[in-house]
Amino acid sequence: MKSVEQHIRDVLDLVEPLEPIDSDLLRAHGGVLAEPVVAGTALPPFDNSSMDGYAVAAADLDGASAAEPVRLPVVADIPAGDAAATAVRRGHCARIMTGAPLPRGADAVVPVEWTDGGLATVAVDRPVRPGNAIRRAGEDVEKGATVLERGARLGAGELAVLAAAGRGTVPVRPRPRVVVLSTGAELVEPGSPIGPGQIWESNSYMLTAAALDEGCSAFRRGFVGDDPATVLETVEDALVQADIVLTTGGVSMGAYDVVKEVLSRLGTVHFDKVAMQPGMPQGAGTVGDSGAAILTLPGNPVSSYVSFHLFVRPALRRLRGLPPDPLPTVHARLTAPVPRSPEGRRSYLRAVLEYDGSGGSTAYTARTAARQGSHQLSALAETNALVVVPEAVTELAEGSVVEVLQLPATA
Numbered sequence: 557m558k559s560v561e562q563h564i565r566d567v568l569d570l571v572e573p574l575e576p577i578d579s580d581l582l583r584a585h586g587g588v589l590a591e592p593v594v595a596g597t598a599l600p601p602f603d604n605s606s607m608d609g610y611a612v613a614a615a616d617l618d619g620a621s622a623a624e625p626v627r628l629p630v631v632a633d634i635p636a637g638d639a640a641a642t643a644v645r646r647g648h649c650a651r652i653m654t655g656a657p658l659p660r661g662a663d664a665v666v667p668v669e670w671t672d673g674g675l676a677t678v679a680v681d682r683p684v685r686p687g688n689a690i691r692r693a694g695e696d697v698e699k700g701a702t703v704l705e706r707g708a709r710l711g712a713g714e715l716a717v718l719a720a721a722g723r724g725t726v727p728v729r730p731r732p733r734v735v736v737l738s739t740g741a742e743l744v745e746p747g748s749p750i751g752p753g754q755i756w757e758s759n760s761y762m763l764t765a766a767a768l769d770e771g772c773s774a775f776r777r778g779f780v781g782d783d784p785a786t787v788l789e790t791v792e793d794a795l796v797q798a799d800i801v802l803t804t805g806g807v808s809m810g811a812y813d814v815v816k817e818v819l820s821r822l823g824t825v826h827f828d829k830v831a832m833q834p835g836m837p838q839g840a841g842t843v844g845d846s847g848a849a850i851l852t853l854p855g856n857p858v859s860s861y862v863s864f865h866l867f868v869r870p871a872l873r874r875l876r877g878l879p880p881d882p883l884p885t886v887h888a889r890l891t892a893p894v895p896r897s898p899e900g901r902r903s904y905l906r907a908v909l910e911y912d913g914s915g916g917s918t919a920y921t922a923r924t925a926a927r928q929g930s931h932q933l934s935a936l937a938e939t940n941a942l943v944v945v946p947e948a949v950t951e952l953a954e955g956s957v958v959e960v961l962q963l964p965a966t967a
């Protein structure tokens with residue numbers, strides 16, 4: 557059987573970072589910057605006041621006190637945005653607002669709270685040190701400094717930096733377009749009644765949501781039955797609008813394993829058994845003129861879920877221009893034994909990972925879910941991690957320290 561690592565490598569070989577496009581800032585939200593951004597202007601662009609008050613020459617206030625305030629004539633009023641090149645002579649001052657440009661001749665700002673708030677003349681009741689309440693040009697960002705590196709993920713803070721630096725558009729790699737298609741003649745749309753032998757379809761909802769959580773544009777194409785011609789037509793249709801197509805079902809050894817049957821004749825898709833539980837039957841390749849990647853995940857819902865996090869997620873990250881890192885890992889102590897695990901296959905057990913501040917050898921505990929079957933998806937709602945049981949290990953005692961993959965939180 558193929559190793560998990562080899563399958564990850566094979567999947568990553570199918571994708572490359574998407575070509576960047578110039579996007580306005582809100583469209584760029586969630587995107588990955590394709591080029592570094594350099595400040596064309598210093599920030600702040602000019603010396604300005606950090607308080608509402610009076611711009612003064614500090615030396616004019618030497619000796620000021622509550623008992624003997626210094627009185628200065630107010631020669632100008634400078635609001636934020638003022639474009640006039642105001643100057644104050646010694647012995648004079650200007651009323652100034654937060655963010656307004658510092659006038660020539662002034663070297664300090666006195667907050668209004670230290671004064672009587674006068675409009676024609678102001679009384680100041682204490683001295684001020686030079687530089688008080690002044691924000692210097694370039695003290696946030698120097699002209700020519702790199703404000704964001706290539707590869708930065710553009711969240712709220714990054715968009716603020718770009719906007720403040722005057723950038724209206726930036727080159728970002730677009731969100732990968734993911735099309736999700738499930739197969740299976742037994743599937744029924746949730747919300748409709750089921751008949752004998754039928755089940756409600758869940759994989760395509762799970763995968764579409766997981767792809768959205770990974771910063772993709774995800775489209776749920778729904779599900780098709782087991783007719784090869786329909787599956788082929790639907791896959792070809794999906795390829796037109798996809799950077800990557802995800803299918804579920806139809807890849808094991810059954811008589812009606814339609815995905816395997818159709819794709820074996822199309823493109824470069826290989827089908828393998830990967831040494832893991834759940835998620836053993838996997839297929840991956842490219843199809844169509846566009847060379848879009850297609851990953852065929854197993855139909856069992858838990859298998860599909862685990863496959864997404866192990867194989868699909870790194871591929872989506874590479875398409876986005878991010879490092880295709882695996883899920884973050886911690887070590888945790890098992891709160892209960894694992895009675896059995898298949899030899900030769902790496903198990904991924906759904907578990908609740910909790911921080912444990914009691915100061916033991918590990919900072920976390922992992923409580924594995926009671927129901928671990930590939931079809932038992934109820935535990936997906938309550939668990940937040942996958943406990944890894946290595947291929948050679950067939951059982952684990954309570955208290956064993958294990959590697960645990962942290963599942964991403966919903967955006």
Ligand SMILES: Nc1nc2c(c(=O)[nH]1)N[C@H]1C(S)=C(S)[C@@H](COP(=O)(O)OP(=O)(O)OC[C@H]3O[C@@H](n4cnc5c(N)ncnc54)[C@H](O)[C@@H]3O)O[C@H]1N2
Nearest residue numbers: 738740757758759805806807808809836854855856857859
């Ligand atoms: N003789 C063998 N049988 C099976 C093997 C094997 O090696 N030899 N592998 C088993 C393993 S492991 C898995 S995993 C499954 C994978 O099967 P398929 O990918 O072909 O998926 P299906 O047979 O179509 O479905 C499996 C199971 O999952 C349910 N299902 C399918 N799609 C959905 C969906 N969209 N939403 C909810 N549930 C879905 C389906 O009803 C089946 O119960 O094969 C084993 N068999």
Ligand code: MOO
Nearest residue numbers: 834835836859930
């Ligand atoms: O590998 Mo299958 O994914 O156990 O259920």
